[in-house]
Amino acid sequence: MKKKKIQIFDTTLRDGEQVPGCKLNTKEKVKIAKQLESLGVDVIEAGFPTSSPGDYQSVQNICKSVLQTVVCALSRAVEKDIEIAGEALKYANRPRIHTGIGTSSYHIRYKFNSTPEKIIEKAICAVKYAKKFVEDVEFYAEDAGRTENEFLAKVCENVIKHGATVINVPDTTGYCLPKEYGEKIRFLKENVKGIHKVTLSTHCHNDLGLATANSLYGIMNGAKQVECTINGIGERAGNTSLEEIVMIIKQNSHLNLFTNINTKLIFSTSHLVSKCTGMKVQSNKAIVGLNAFSHSSGIHQDGIIKKRETYESINPEDVGINQSSIILTARSGRAALAYRYERLGHSLSKKFLDLVYSIFLKYADKKKEITDKELKTILKKANNNKKILHSNTSSRRINVV
Known part of the structure; x- marks a missing residue:
């Protein structure tokens, strides 16, 4: 028809x-x-x-x-x-x-x-x-x-x-x-x-x-x-x-x-x-609101990363938006954190991601949203902690010997 x-x-x-x-x-x-x-x-x-x-x-x-x-x-x-x-x-x-x-x-x-x-x-x-x-x-x-x-x-x-x-x-x-x-x-x-x-x-x-x-x-x-x-x-x-x-x-x-x-x-x-x-668009406005294609829940973020259609009925590109946004908050999970780090050029092993995630949660509980700048700070802190842990482990091995 x-x-x-x-x-x-x-x-x-x-x-x-x-x-x-x-x-x-x-x-x-x-x-x-x-x-x-x-x-x-x-x-x-x-x-x-x-x-x-x-x-x-x-x-x-x-x-x-x-x-x-x-x-x-x-x-x-x-x-x-x-x-x-x-x-x-x-x-x-x-x-x-x-x-x-x-x-x-x-x-x-x-x-x-x-x-x-x-x-x-x-x-x-x-x-x-x-x-x-x-x-x-x-x-x-x-x-x-x-x-x-x-x-x-x-x-x-x-x-x-x-x-x-x-x-x-x-x-x-x-x-x-x-x-x-x-x-x-x-x-x-x-x-x-x-x-x-x-x-x-x-x-x-x-x-x-x-x-x-x-x-x-x-x-x-x-x-x-x-x-x-x-x-x-x-x-x-x-x-x-x-x-x-x-x-x-x-x-x-x-x-x-x-x-x-x-x-x-x-x-x-x-x-x-x-x-x-001068009329601002409310954040939750359908199609054009700031949050229309933003995801902060860990479950939703994991689904979106695996397959966009799991939590979006509209492709953001169809309305002139480059891509969906993964917003990092205290509700975000490891998948979203790893995804954001990959976009910054960092591929994290599962073990190291666990360490980064534990530090991330401490930051996220104090703020509404974690920025890229803060992600870099968290990564630096995690690397320092990793060095300390590695150093302590090496010392214990020497003592045993």
Whole structure:
């Protein structure tokens, strides 16, 4: 069976930048956008042009710098927003306007003080107006996760009828369970007239730690685009992590899916975004965290040394990391110690390794991690002890004689 392509829509420069404390200037945004194009993302959401003159300028500059990738600009279902987005995108080779409105009862009643009928009318008007500026119009039904499926289907059907090319189904508050979100996507696939003409897209937030799982269930039920960010950054608890969803697809061939992402650039892209945004990647973050391919338990280290796959489902080289790390701690065993010494150019006999290991444990109990410099000190101490032992043994032999 032929594999189906999943488009990767990266919103690091828009939703990702909305993290408190994160601010990117135009130069940094352009640099990241170029890296995202090299990475192979299908769509770059460059910003929200109406939000500030700086964001408008950044979107324009990205449009001039990106050659092949679709460049997308966000807007509300407001004519002025849409017009400014269209102007900001005028230099893009492949422009897309991303417009929409809240569709849940919470948004309709409390945010807009409106009615379902008026929301549909505004949605139609927004899509029709956006079509005056670009052919490619994506519609987002904000808070779709908490929107009743029947009403959501009605909204989608109307905007498709008036020219929407992509339908975004956001779980804006990270409310859905994976099965529930997947069923929502499936419901739209089976009940919306004209749905086969458009691309269904997931946009999941991580408030309950389910963003990646929800996106996965979305594409397993018919979505063909995933909206995500590098390192999973974004509002509140963040968004679906690009590196996670891409590697899940890559590692699970039975899903029969693929992306255009050059996974060997994942780690360098993660580092660039972290450096520019000032948002550090947590050490235990999947795929790109400092500890993702690090091993400190003796049992795990022994397994990794014998066969990497015993404790790693992903080859670190596939995401741009040279090799796994064997971290020496008080939990490490002789195999890991011997391995690290071999990398330093020292092959230790079993008997001598026992001596070195006994000294190593005394050091390791006092420190979190033993460095190469300390390994050299330990080896020197072990050699001195060996000489002393040898000298004592020789003396005893003389006395006996």
